[in-house]
Each structure stands twice: as structure tokens, then as C-alpha cells.
Amino acid sequence: MELKLQQVLIMAHLLLLGAYQNYVEITTVQLSKDINRSQQSASKHLLELEKGGYITRIRKGHTVRINVTEKGFSLVNIFYERLKTAIESKTSGVVTFEGHVVSGMGEGAYYMSLEGYRKQFRKKLGYDPFPGTLNVELTDPGSMHSRRVLSSYPSIFIGGFSDEARTYGWVKCYPVEINHGLVKNAALIVLERTHYDDSTIEIIAPISIKKSAGVKNGDRVLITTHMPQEIIKN
Secondary structure: OOOOHHHHHHHHHHHHOOOOOOOEEEOHHHHHHHHOOOHHHHHHHHHHHHHOOOEEEEEEOOEEEEEEOHHHHHHHHHHHHHHHHHHHHHOOOEEEEEEEEEOOOOHHHHHHOOHHHHHHHHHHOOOOOOOOOEEEEEOOHHHHHHHHHHHHOOOEEEOOEEOOOOEEOOEEEEEEEEOOOOEEEEEEEEEOOOOOOOOEEEEEOOOOHHHHHOOOOOOEEEEEEEOOOOOOOO
């Protein structure tokens, strides 16, 4: 018997009600409301699950007492493990960006010179960034999508701070390498306050990336981010 996703979700809902350890009492009317389906649909799914040996039912008047069998529990657990692996792999995989080098606005050199940031970079990244950032304009849809979802990944968090002049926002750092490892010890940074939109990314490193990678404005570059589980999360 090939189960439908809705049937797996029904078993998951029953497990939440305690239907693995015990028989839980529930009407098809209540179940249909819980799963946002019609009563007819809920009844049909329960019948198919029972025929497949995934649940057992004991009828009592207008109500039914239901138990998720070992077979049903094992199937839900398989789905859980697969989903868990898929979700966890998202934060330990590799994300790539492609684009071409562009001139910056001069913000990078200024912010990299601030001691409030520099002492945190030294502690959390292990180096003093070169006074300036490599600015890359993304051009392909895949890279643009990766930039939009980047904030959902773990990051190395650099906290904001204040001095006598103003308050400075946080910075999120994502370890990267450039052009297949030509520059390895670098970080893509996302600033709380920036004049750039999601089409432009900024990268820092302990050295001049342009000189080390031999790139100039207009050259295409490949940025590869690595998302290890042990990264310092924000």
C-alpha cells in the first residue's frame, strides 16, 4: 500500500495525541477539523490506514478509539528521519554565488577601520580584515536566490556597538573561499545597515582579495560558502 502524505500527517497528529502508547478517543468530525479536511476524507484515510495495518480502531458509539501500530510508528519515524536529514543538510552544505567585481562606495574601508568591529573580527574570525571589501554584483537567478535565503543559515555574529559619534549595527559573517580556493580565508558579510540591496555582496579577508586572486572590476568570480554545524550561530 502506497501511503499519501496526508495519511502520514494524520498518523503524526494521532501520535501527538498519544495514540502510540494508548488508544485515543476521537470522532471523525473532530479529526477532520484538526487536519483541515472534510469528514468524508478523514474517514476514508482512516479506513485505508486500518486496512494497511498502520492503525487499529475500536468503535464506541459515534466515537472511535485509535491506536497507531508499530508499523505505523515506524513509517512516521522514517519520514521524520528523512526530513530531519534534509533540513540539517541545508545548514551544513555548500552555497555558491557568481557575479562580477564592481567598485564599492568606500564604506568597507571605513567600517573595517573601526576598533569596535576589528576586535570582534580578530576574536571570531581569527584575523584583522584588510581595510576594504571585495564587492560582487550578482547576475544569475540562482545566486540572487541564494543571497535572499542566506540569512536562514548559521553565521558568525559580530555585535553592534556605540561610540561618542553614533551607533553601529551588527554584522553577520559567512566563511567563504573565492575562485576554487584561490583565496580561502575570507568571509561574506551581511550588514544590518547598508546601502546595497540583495544584488550585491561584500567580502572581507585578511589580505587584498583583488591582488591575491588577480581580479579587477568587471571580472567574474565564484564565491563558495561553507556552513559547518559548529559555526558560531547568531
